[in-house]
Amino acid sequence: MTSKSSTPVLATGTDDPTPPPRQRERPRRGGFPVDVRLAGLVGVLLLLCLVGYITRPDGFLTEANISTMLRLAAAIGVVSVGMTFVIISGGIDLSVGSIVALSSVWMTTLATQSYGPVVMVLCGLLVGLACGLVNGLLISYGKIVPFIATLAMYASARGLAERLSGRRTQVVSETGFTTFFRGAFLGIPVLIWMLALVFAVGWVLLNRTNFGRRTLAVGGNAEAARLAGIDVKRHTALVYGIAGLCCGIAAIMVVARTTSGASTNGLFYELDAIAAVVIGGTLLTGGRGSLIGTLVGVLIFTVLNSIFTQNNLDTDIQNIAKGVIIVAAVLLQSTKLRRRIRKT
Amino acid sequence: MTAGADDPVLAHPGQDVGPDDLGQPLLRMTGIVKEFPGVRALDGVELSVLPGEVHCLLGQNGAGKSTLIKVLAGAHRPDHGEILWRGEPAVLASPVAALRLGIATMYQELDLVPGLSVAENVFLGHERSRFGFSRRGAARAEAAALMRRLGHAEIPPEREVGLLSAAGQQLVSMARALAHDARLIVMDEPTAALASDEVDNLFRIVGELAADGVSVVYISHRLEEIRRIGSRVTVLKDGRTVASGLPAGTPTGELVNLMSGRQVSTVFPVREESAADERVEVLKVEGLTRAGEFADVSFTVHAGEVLGIAGLVGAGRSEILETVFGARRPDAGTVSVDGVRLKPGSVSAAVKAGIGLAPEERKSQGLLLDLPVAHNVTLASLGTYSTAGFTDRAREMADSRAVLEKLELRPADPRRLVGTFSGGNQQKAVVARWLVRGCRVLLLDEPTRGVDVGARAELYRLVHELAADGVAVVLVSSEVPEVLGLADRVLVLREGEVLADRPAAELTEADVLDIVMEGSAATELAGVAEEASS
Numbered sequence: 005m006t007s008k009s010s011t012p013v014l015a016t017g018t019d020d021p022t023p024p025p026r027q028r029e030r031p032r033r034g035g036f037p038v039d040v041r042l043a044g045l046v047g048v049l050l051l052l053c054l055v056g057y058i059t060r061p062d063g064f065l066t067e068a069n070i071s072t073m074l075r076l077a078a079a080i081g082v083v084s085v086g087m088t089f090v091i092i093s094g095g096i097d098l099s100v101g102s103i104v105a106l107s108s109v110w111m112t113t114l115a116t117q118s119y120g121p122v123v124m125v126l127c128g129l130l131v132g133l134a135c136g137l138v139n140g141l142l143i144s145y146g147k148i149v150p151f152i153a154t155l156a157m158y159a160s161a162r163g164l165a166e167r168l169s170g171r172r173t174q175v176v177s178e179t180g181f182t183t184f185f186r187g188a189f190l191g192i193p194v195l196i197w198m199l200a201l202v203f204a205v206g207w208v209l210l211n212r213t214n215f216g217r218r219t220l221a222v223g224g225n226a227e228a229a230r231l232a233g234i235d236v237k238r239h240t241a242l243v244y245g246i247a248g249l250c251c252g253i254a255a256i257m258v259v260a261r262t263t264s265g266a267s268t269n270g271l272f273y274e275l276d277a278i279a280a281v282v283i284g285g286t287l288l289t290g291g292r293g294s295l296i297g298t299l300v301g302v303l304i305f306t307v308l309n310s311i312f313t314q315n316n317l318d319t320d321i322q323n324i325a326k327g328v329i330i331v332a333a334v335l336l337q338s339t340k341l342r343r344r345i346r347k348t
Numbered sequence: 349m350t351a352g353a354d355d356p357v358l359a360h361p362g363q364d365v366g367p368d369d370l371g372q373p374l375l376r377m378t379g380i381v382k383e384f385p386g387v388r389a390l391d392g393v394e395l396s397v398l399p400g401e402v403h404c405l406l407g408q409n410g411a412g413k414s415t416l417i418k419v420l421a422g423a424h425r426p427d428h429g430e431i432l433w434r435g436e437p438a439v440l441a442s443p444v445a446a447l448r449l450g451i452a453t454m455y456q457e458l459d460l461v462p463g464l465s466v467a468e469n470v471f472l473g474h475e476r477s478r479f480g481f482s483r484r485g486a487a488r489a490e491a492a493a494l495m496r497r498l499g500h501a502e503i504p505p506e507r508e509v510g511l512l513s514a515a516g517q518q519l520v521s522m523a524r525a526l527a528h529d530a531r532l533i534v535m536d537e538p539t540a541a542l543a544s545d546e547v548d549n550l551f552r553i554v555g556e557l558a559a560d561g562v563s564v565v566y567i568s569h570r571l572e573e574i575r576r577i578g579s580r581v582t583v584l585k586d587g588r589t590v591a592s593g594l595p596a597g598t599p600t601g602e603l604v605n606l607m608s609g610r611q612v613s614t615v616f617p618v619r620e621e622s623a624a625d626e627r628v629e630v631l632k633v634e635g636l637t638r639a640g641e642f643a644d645v646s647f648t649v650h651a652g653e654v655l656g657i658a659g660l661v662g663a664g665r666s667e668i669l670e671t672v673f674g675a676r677r678p679d680a681g682t683v684s685v686d687g688v689r690l691k692p693g694s695v696s697a698a699v700k701a702g703i704g705l706a707p708e709e710r711k712s713q714g715l716l717l718d719l720p721v722a723h724n725v726t727l728a729s730l731g732t733y734s735t736a737g738f739t740d741r742a743r744e745m746a747d748s749r750a751v752l753e754k755l756e757l758r759p760a761d762p763r764r765l766v767g768t769f770s771g772g773n774q775q776k777a778v779v780a781r782w783l784v785r786g787c788r789v790l791l792l793d794e795p796t797r798g799v800d801v802g803a804r805a806e807l808y809r810l811v812h813e814l815a816a817d818g819v820a821v822v823l824v825s826s827e828v829p830e831v832l833g834l835a836d837r838v839l840v841l842r843e844g845e846v847l848a849d850r851p852a853a854e855l856t857e858a859d860v861l862d863i864v865m866e867g868s869a870a871t872e873l874a875g876v877a878e879e880a881s882s
């Protein structure tokens with residue numbers, strides 16, 4: 005409790021016969037020193053790790069398993085970074101999985117592979133960025149609601165991926181690409197470095213730059229942002245561009261992990277990413293969000309996945325557990341919200 | 349009771365029915381008080397409506413008419429006071445309860461569902477059904493009968509409401525009221541959206557309703573309408589009834605005086621020495637026009653000058669400010685700052701030129717309630733708070749703290765979420781946004797709406813200080829005394845037209861109200877009024 009300001013502020017008129025209206029200002033803390041909800045999420049994550057350790061004391065917390073988990077989390081984690089930006093800006097992107105598929109196919113065609121690993125990487129990034137920008141332009145300048153615009157991209161990007169690949173899995177024969185991305189640096193796999201790097205850049209972009217500030221403003225109150233002179237349309241387009249670029253990065257990771265590109269890559273990524281973002285505490289209505297929360301959200305699902313595979317359990321139970329976690333997290337969030345935004 | 353069926357202009361349908369002839373009134377409200385946080389919207393309202401009369405409700409913006417309507421409709425529950433319905437105490441706990449009693453309300457913004465048919469709208473919420481199945485045929489037949497009764501048999505009950513004209517939609521709204529078998533119909537500015545022949549039809553219907561014994565509470569700003577159809581008049585002022593049961597023929601001057609006669613309950617600013625510097629013309633607006641909103645608006649504001657814009661809600665005041673600010677694109681006309689013409693319809697051009705806007709809807713248009721004050725303050729000048737795109741957060745905090753202290757925002761803590769501040773302090777935060785940018789022109793749209801008395805006085809002082817610093821201020825307010833007290837010069841608007849542009853010292857509240865309400869006095873005052881009334 006920093007400020008205690010319930011003393012009335014009124015310099016009201018001594019000439020004013022009516023009693024001054026109640027002062028509505030309530031003393032309030034500027035914010036929690038420790039984000040309670042984030043701490044709760046981390047608690048859930050640690051609890052799941054404990055469950056994993058108890059059920060498989062020999063296999064779960066080994067270096068190999070942790071490395072596997074993180075490498076599996078890498079692609080969906082990067083996609084979730086882009087999704088966090090989109091959702092904070094007040095939108096939604098249903099097309100991320102399809103964009104991952106298209107990028108992975110395009111960068112692994114025989115023609116692209118023939119130009120070498122650098123071109124493959126650039127191709128993956130560019131295809132992702134382009135798809136994202138198309139989404140953004142349709143939404144901001146074409147005035148199509150995000151749900152519909154990205155639904156269209158969801159269908160057509162995967163369709164194009166199928167057409168390009170002839171629905172065949174395209175194996176990567178370019179060894180330079182695989183050696184680099186499947187390698188390790190300082191003993192840590194490159195994919196995990198990439199995941200960490202994307203999260204770090206995303207965090208700085210969101211929390212320390214004007215771009216991030218404007219993203220929060222556009223999502224929190226687009227009209228207020230517009231009347232403050234912010235180019236809301238351009239900004240919206242850029243946010244979807246970022247989401248697309250993240251899909252391109254994720255495609256590179258998927259191709260590296262599976263040494264192939266296929267139109268079936270990235271299936272259901274949109275749902276996993278939205279789930280991770282939402283349980284991470286980002287408001288679906290926009291205006292507030294946390295990338296750290298998203299990271300924890302992704303890790304929770306990854307650890308859950310690992311627990312089930314390590315114990316040879318069916319995926320159906322896993323999916324039920326996933327659903328329960330989503331609902332619990334959102335309920336937690338809304339009660340918190342009710343306490344926080346007590347309308348003045 | 350004789351209702352001249354051919355003559356749409358019924359003199360005073362209820363006039364021959366004296367207050368005592370019918371004994372008890374249909375509705376009697378006494379001592380109604382309704383408080384909202386920071387404002388006492390109703391502070392002892394008396395209203396008594398006789399059966400079969402057209403009772404007119406008069407009052408300035410903010411006098412409490414809308415709140416009173418909502419109390420009648422059951423949308424607001426009064427904090428104190430007694431409501432007698434046909435002589436018995438009644439509680440209007442919900443809109444449904446009000447409808448059950450027989451009170452139907454036609455809101456200004458029509459509350460119809462555009463995608464449904466006429467019949468479906470008429471019976472919305474009390475659908476004709478049997479054993480859970482809707483009786484569409486019965487509903488259609490009844491709706492058709494109601495439309496016939498309203499003199500518009502040509503509107504088929506199957507027609508989608510969204511396809512009807514404004515007048516047609518209003519008829520549907522009225523049919524809905526009749527379908528509830530209403531004894532009392534509240535009409536909130538029903539003629540605002542109507543052409544003159546449609547107005548005649550409306551008046552004919554109102555007359556017939558009154559002849560059938562249905563009472564009407566009629567709200568309008570047009571005094572001539574009240575003369576035409578009203579029986580008696582109640583005047584509200586600052587949430588109180590200042591006169592009730594006046595004959596509709598009461599002279600304009602008397603009514604205007606009743607509406608403006610101010611009690612000392614509100615602190616209005618004392619006029620100060622003008623800081624206007626006639627040599628420096630900062631904002632120049634020429635021939636600004638937006639079809640259907642306002643036409644040919646021209647004015648200039650000098651450095652240190654405060655220009656007030658007075659007019660009723662819907663006269664185009666906010667629209668003009670937003671167009672000057674580039675948030676709306678003008679059909680014609682130009683806006684220049686310091687002699688440089690601005691790109692039309694571009695907010696960023698206006699902001700770059702040094703214009704700032706504190707919008708009418710503080711919460712929905714101005715603030716990011718979920719973000720700290722500091723982030724709200726720097727929102728329009730983020731470009732100057734960054735190096736290579738990175739936000740300079742230390743300087744942001746320091747500058748925000750400085751401006752908050754200057755504006756005496758309490759508590760002056762830039763980290764607090766804006767949503768937790770009171771209305772007056774939120775308004776200051778919006779103004780602070782433009783101060784840190786160093787703006788040349790500040791557009792204030794209803795800056796004191798929802799702001800308590802103490803904070804108002806501070807906002808008034810702030811306006812004076814800004815003007816003294818050489819900022820050109822344009823102020824829109826529904827409260828005429830506020831405009832007259834703060835502004836050096838006043839523009840009076842009526843239905844999108846500038847009817848007067850005069851020094852504030854030459855105008856009185858009654859002058860302004862006269863122009864705004866009737867437009868007749870404007871002829872002598874400004875000589876620019878083409879049509880006194882439509």
